[in-house]
Amino acid sequence: MKRINASELDSLDLGKVLLLDIRSRKEFESDSIRGSVNVPFDEISSGLSKLPKDKPVYVLCRTGDLSEEVAEILEDRGYDVYNIDGGHAAYIVSLVSSKL
Numbered sequence: 871m872k873r874i875n876a877s878e879l880d881s882l883d884l885g886k887v888l889l890l891d892i893r894s895r896k897e898f899e900s901d902s903i904r905g906s907v908n909v910p911f912d913e914i915s916s917g918l919s920k921l922p923k924d925k926p927v928y929v930l931c932r933t934g935d936l937s938e939e940v941a942e943i944l945e946d947r948g949y950d951v952y953n954i955d956g957g958h959a960a961y962i963v964s965l966v967s968s969k970l
Contacts, residue, residue: 871941872952874928876960877968879903887926892940893958897932903961911936918947926950933957 882889884905891898891906898908909917911931921927927949931937934957941953954961 871938871945873955874952875964876934876954876956876958877964879928879930879954879961879964882928887928888922889928889930890921890940891930891958892937893930893932897958901958901962903930903958906930911940914940914943918944921949923949926952928952928954930954930961931957933959 879889889903889906891902891908892911892914893908894910895908898910902908909920921944927944929937929941929944929951931940934953934955937957938953941951944951
């Protein structure tokens with residue numbers, strides 16, 4: 871499975887990739903990355919059919935664990951998929967670190 875560090879998210883061209891946030895709707899609404907799409911983990915089985923296969927999918931959760939599971943499922947279904955190591959928590963840490 872392909873992976874990227876959360877600190878690399880800002881370098882993605884969201885016009886060419888899909889950033890899939892699988893956190894709960896409440897978490898997504900309170901703090902999400904602009905341009906990301908929310909399909910909560912508990913809705914993933916019905917939401918997968920809505921995902922385009924014509925661009926890479928980067929999967930994000932709170933800590934990187936659930937996104938790894940979803941990335942494996944997508945990979946098995948033929949998607950070009952990346953797990954974001956450390957998830958949203960690591961992304962926030964990278965933002966804070968870059969401002970110091």
